[in-house]
Every structure is written in structure tokens, then in C-alpha cells.
Amino acid sequence: MNERETAQALLPLIGGPGNICRMSHCATRLRLVVRDEAKVDHDAIRALDLVKGSFSTAGQVQIIIGQGTVNQVHDAMQPLVGDLTVSSLDEVKQQAAAQQNAAQRLARTLSNIFVPIIPVIVASGLLMGTLGMLRSLGWADGNSPLFQILDIFSSTAFVFLPILIAFSAARDFRVSPYLAVALAGIMIHPALQNAWTLGGGVHEYWDLFGLKVAKVGYQGTVLPILLAVWMMGFVERAVRRIMPNAIDLIFTPFLTLLIAGAVSLTVVGPIGRMLGDGLSFGLQWIYLHGGPLAGLVFGGLYSTIVITGVHHSFHALEAGLLANPSIGVNFLLPIWSMANIAQGGAALAVFFITRDEKIRQVALPAALSCLLGITEAAIFGVNLRFFWPFVAAALGGAVAGSWVVATHVGMTGIGLTGIPGLAIVRPDGMLNYLIGGCIAFGLAFAGTWLAHLKVKAPYGEASGA
Known part of the structure; x- marks a missing residue:
């Protein structure tokens, strides 16, 4: 099935041209805002040869096709749906936001505000953590002119x-x-x-x-x-x-x-x-x-919160913790990081278990992206689709979240989780952060594998995918 045939096959599975309000694409996904999501047949869409995954999130239907190919499928669909429904990616996001509930719109607004300033907060947090490590190890004099100048650099974004x-x-x-x-x-x-x-x-x-x-x-x-x-x-x-x-x-x-x-x-x-x-x-x-119970609850529920999109509002809470002189540390982000890593462990287990080549093509890159802090592909394209991997990931995130709380792991910035998050972990929590990541990944992987043995069918076959 080529790109044009895929576009023709997609249209009825999305509910026809009349069900599409807006259509665009990003680097790998076809993004659509539809009038009635009940008319979208995700299982049938996933069965198409060129499609690597399909899910709905944040008011959009997102169909994973792949870099380069998605452009051709989008261009082939354009004459089928009409020019009125073809928009820029920003217009699609705005239309999707209009269909969200109040909590989702608030979360999206806070995300729009804080995501652009994350790089400067990360830069300041990284420098702040480095200076703190140098001072605590006795490798730098906190009263030296150079140290004081760098301290100004590190605190400016927060001041x-x-x-x-x-x-x-x-x-x-x-x-x-x-x-x-x-x-x-x-x-x-x-x-x-x-x-x-x-x-x-x-x-x-x-x-x-x-x-x-x-x-x-x-x-x-x-x-x-x-x-x-x-x-x-x-x-x-x-x-x-x-x-x-x-x-x-x-x-x-x-x-x-x-x-x-x-x-x-x-x-x-x-x-x-x-x-x-x-x-x-x-x-x-x-x-x-x-204590650890808080980490257990927060870590276990975080991925479920991601499904609703409300997690975008957490940037504001984390920035408030860092900016508050009586607190000055982000103790929430290590918990979220454990939940993200766990999703990667579950997705990797699915990659090894399933015999469905299309699922394998999605599961491996999705698992790796979780280690870099991006979980949507793993959650919607793999784990939530088969349910038990998502449950196993929640378990891994809960236990590892409990660990990082019990060992007082903190971060000096926002926005980075997984492996990149190491850059803003406070030096005294580095080892326990790594241990927590291993716990999250390992438990999620093992739990997904055990669930597979229990149902006695590889993921992707029992579900009819």
C-alpha cells in the first residue's frame, strides 16, 4: 500500500471528510481535529501498512506514520478533504484546544507559558547545581570573585x-x-x-x-x-x-x-x-x-495524569518550588522522571515479546524516547493500547517514585527527565536517581513480561492488532 492508497483508506476510518475540522502534520505524525472522535476507528487505522500507531490526545487524533512519509500521506489526503480543513500546525493546536475541557485548557495555557522559558531555567539550574557540587566538595571557594560572578549567572533566571x-x-x-x-x-x-x-x-x-x-x-x-x-x-x-x-x-x-x-x-x-x-x-x-507513600502515589498516577494532559500545568508548580527561598529545590520532577522511565521499560518488553512487526517498529523507538523524557508514543502507541504494560509501568513508576522520595533526590531545574535529567539532579542525589531509574525500568519490564505469561499470548495478537 503506497501513500496515496493509505490516504484513501484513512479517510473513511476517520469518519469521512465531513468529520475533519482541521488537518496538519508534524515531523512524524498526521494530526487531525475531528468533530466526533467516536467515528474514528483506531484499531483499523493501526492495521494499515504505513501506519505505526494511532491515538487521541489533547483534542487531536494523531496518526504515527514516520518522517518523510507523513508529508506524502498528508499531501495525498489534502484534495480528498478539501482546502478548508487543511491548516497550519498552530491552527490545528488552537482548534484542538477549543474542544478541551476547562482543566485541559488551563493546563495547556500553563504549558504554553512555561515551555518556552524551560531552556533558560534548565541552564540556570544546571549552573546552580554545578556550583553547589563544587562548593560542597571543597573544590571551589564560595567567596572568590569568579564563584560570585557565576553565582549571579545561576540565580538571575530565578530572581x-x-x-x-x-x-x-x-x-x-x-x-x-x-x-x-x-x-x-x-x-x-x-x-x-x-x-x-x-x-x-x-x-x-x-x-x-x-x-x-x-x-x-x-x-x-x-x-x-x-x-x-x-x-x-x-x-x-x-x-x-x-x-x-x-x-x-x-x-x-x-x-x-x-x-x-x-x-x-x-x-x-x-x-x-x-x-x-x-x-x-x-x-x-x-x-x-x-514520605515514600507520597512518591508511591505520585509516581503511580503520573502517567494516568499525562493521558488527560493536565500534567502540563505542573511546570508552574515546579517553578514555584524552585523560586521559593524556603524550599529552593524541585522534589516533584524526580518522581515524574521515574514514571517516564518506567513507560520505556514496559514498551521495551513489548518490543521483545510481540511478533507483530509494526508494533515492534513503534515500541523500540518509543522506549528509547521515554529515556529522553518523551512518553506519548509509548503511552498511546504501545502501553495503553495493551493495558497491562501500562499497569506495569505505573507499578514501576510508583515504586521508583517512592525510592527517590525516601532518598531525598532533588533537582535544580524543570523540564528534563530521564537521562537528560541527570544534568539538573543535585549531586547528593545522583546515585539514588540512577538506582531509581533502574528500579522503574526493571519493574516495568518484568511486570509487562509476567503479564504476557499470564495471558499466554504475545502483545499485538490477542488484541487483534
Whole structure:
């Protein structure tokens, strides 16, 4: 079956051209937004020769075809579905987001905001971890000029985190990015008490029309600036609606910044700080008092949360942990990492067990990608498809998650799991991180194999795949 024949065969299995709202493709997958997912026959789609997997996630139907080939299948389908349904990948993502529920849309928004700033946080976290290791081993003098300069480099992303978040959030909250950055600058202005000194109490207050306002900055915070930029979007749009065009360029930014800045310092900022601290300290309390049980639960459930897409919102929580001077470590990411590694172990077991060549073609690269922190192909293309590998991976993630919590493994950044995550693991937790990864991978692999022996049929045959 060639690319054109595959495109013709796919169309009725997706529900026909009338069921397709948007269609595009990425490097390896055909991505579609459909009106009724019940009309999509994933089992029949997977049976096609060129298709390596098919699943639905985040409001999209994603059909794994492979690099190069997917372009040809997409081009062959284009005249069959009509030009109105063929869109850019960004348009497909926007259409898919419109079909998600409130929790999924919130998670997607937070993901859109935090994913672009992950590289700079990873870079800062990697440098921070390296400096910490050099100091703890006595290989560097913490008072030396060079060390102090590098320490400034490592902490800048966290000190000025509100500016990074504001610029990234401006697009999703439909506000001028430069106004958003100016608002963040107001909230971390040097004239305000540095947020890192709040442990000693608030030093000064303003008496504003009888209202006592703390003269406190929001350096290194997450939730206050998110809420402030979100609020600013409403202010800017409201001002622009009533502002005459002749003076819009001058007075809309002026009034927007004036109103949003005042509300942020007096209302939104304090509320955001309380909510952010409540979330961070609540998670820390669970971590400290739940101990290995917390890791067991979080590690076991994480992959199930990935299916819903809500896991994208965890970046905000992790950034809050790192930015909070009373915590300063990401103790959640090692748990998520164990769950991801476990999915790879289960997928690799399926690769060795199954006799279905198409499943093998998906299972091996999917297993390897889990070790690099990318689990969707393994979860949707292999493990969840046969159920028991997914259960075995959840078990591996739970036990390994319990291990990294019990041994206090922490990370100095966000966004990296699996093997790349080694770059941001704190030096004192490196060995236990590796042990946890072996536990996760090994238990998931063994559990998948034992489940295969129990049902007495190779994965991919008993299911009719």
C-alpha cells in the first residue's frame, strides 16, 4: 500500500471528510481535529501498512506514520478533504484546544507559558547545581570573585522569573508583551523590599488612602505575575474599547499600566503570593510527611495524569518550588522522571515479546524516547493500547517514585527527565536517581513480561492488532 492508497483508506476510518475540522502534520505524525472522535476507528487505522500507531490526545487524533512519509500521506489526503480543513500546525493546536475541557485548557495555557522559558531555567539550574557540587566538595571557594560572578549567572533566571513569565504569558493572555514586562518590572522594582528577605518580616508599609499596603517585591514568584498579566489583559481590552483612536497610542498603555500596576501591588500580588505559598508549602508538607507513600502515589498516577494532559500545568508548580527561598529545590520532577522511565521499560518488553512487526517498529523507538523524557508514543502507541504494560509501568513508576522520595533526590531545574535529567539532579542525589531509574525500568519490564505469561499470548495478537 503506497501513500496515496493509505490516504484513501484513512479517510473513511476517520469518519469521512465531513468529520475533519482541521488537518496538519508534524515531523512524524498526521494530526487531525475531528468533530466526533467516536467515528474514528483506531484499531483499523493501526492495521494499515504505513501506519505505526494511532491515538487521541489533547483534542487531536494523531496518526504515527514516520518522517518523510507523513508529508506524502498528508499531501495525498489534502484534495480528498478539501482546502478548508487543511491548516497550519498552530491552527490545528488552537482548534484542538477549543474542544478541551476547562482543566485541559488551563493546563495547556500553563504549558504554553512555561515551555518556552524551560531552556533558560534548565541552564540556570544546571549552573546552580554545578556550583553547589563544587562548593560542597571543597573544590571551589564560595567567596572568590569568579564563584560570585557565576553565582549571579545561576540565580538571575530565578530572581527575574516574573519578567520571563510575563513576556511568555502575554501572548496567551492577549496583552502587549512590553506592557506585561513593564508590569513585572514594577512588581520586582528595587524600591520594594526584596522578596528573599521576607523571612525577617515586612519592613515598610504604605498608607494608601487608609489602606495599609506592604512595600514588598515579588522577585522569584510565579503565581502573582501570572494573575497580574491575566488581569492586565482585561484592563487593556476594556480601555481600548472606550479610547478614541486618535489618542489610543498614548493613553491606552498609560491607563493600562497605571491601573494594572496599582491593582497588582494592592490586591492581585498579595493574593497570588498567598496562593503560591499555600501550594508550595502544601506540596512540601505532603512530601515531608507522606514520605515514600507520597512518591508511591505520585509516581503511580503520573502517567494516568499525562493521558488527560493536565500534567502540563505542573511546570508552574515546579517553578514555584524552585523560586521559593524556603524550599529552593524541585522534589516533584524526580518522581515524574521515574514514571517516564518506567513507560520505556514496559514498551521495551513489548518490543521483545510481540511478533507483530509494526508494533515492534513503534515500541523500540518509543522506549528509547521515554529515556529522553518523551512518553506519548509509548503511552498511546504501545502501553495503553495493551493495558497491562501500562499497569506495569505505573507499578514501576510508583515504586521508583517512592525510592527517590525516601532518598531525598532533588533537582535544580524543570523540564528534563530521564537521562537528560541527570544534568539538573543535585549531586547528593545522583546515585539514588540512577538506582531509581533502574528500579522503574526493571519493574516495568518484568511486570509487562509476567503479564504476557499470564495471558499466554504475545502483545499485538490477542488484541487483534
